[in-house]
Amino acid sequence: MSLLEVIALDAADARAAEEGGADRIEVVADMAADGLTPDPDVVARMRDVTSLPLRVMLRANAGFRTSAHELDRLRAAAETLKKVGADGFVLGFLDSFSQIDIGATNKLAAVVTPLPWTFHRALDHALDPVPAWTTVKELGGTLDTVLTAGSARGVDSGVDLLVRRAAEGPAAAAMIMAGGGLRRKHVAILGAAGVSKFHVGTAVRPDGAWEAPVDAALVREWRALVSAATGD
Secondary structure (H helix, E strand, O other), X not given: OOEEEEEEOOHHHHHHHHHHOOOEEEEOEOHHHOOEOOOHHHHHXXXXXXXXXXXXXXXXXXXXXXXXXXXXXHHHHHHHHHHHOOOEEEXXXXXXXOOEOHHHXXXXXXXXXXXXXXXXXXXXXXXXXXHHHHHHHOXXXXXXXXXXXXXXXXXXXXXXXXXXXXXXXXXXXXHEEEOOOOOHHHHHHHHHHOOOEEEEOHHHOHHHOOOOOOOHHHHHHHHHHHHHHHOO
């Protein structure tokens, strides 16, 4: 079963995503920083207008490193966000050597469990993507998705690596959610490789601008594209 996840910044985005046929929403704030933890009031308003699952970002700064103080803030934020309607979370950190920060990530994952969570594109910024991918797959909690472009430069540069990862087997392919500069031409390639989860942001906004709202018609086009590529 395929999945189309759409980034939403507010309730209007969430409503349009559902109208267009999205399967899940990633809730973030401040895309100038590539997505930070949103205000709980925003999540609550989204919960009021959509029945779609809401995966909420847990990230306190524009980088992929974190501190003990930030982790305390994020743990508290996760508890609040659960109460206002979060169905899952998006998180993940790198350490000072640009390797997966297992300790910090698992500490936050323990708080969000039993809700499912996504390891986000911190993976694409790791120093060595091969051991990083192995490490991420072995993280604790209820991890069920890895959002990745295969490259810090986006899917255009990383599509071949995503195909190779998917070729490891059905479990690896099922964990991959392709996103980060995802273009329409990539969907058929990745679908043929066994990838069934796709993530879009500016691609479903007029002129590809974050300032523009999600367009239900564009979401509908992407939903049809994903369905065709995955045989839904």
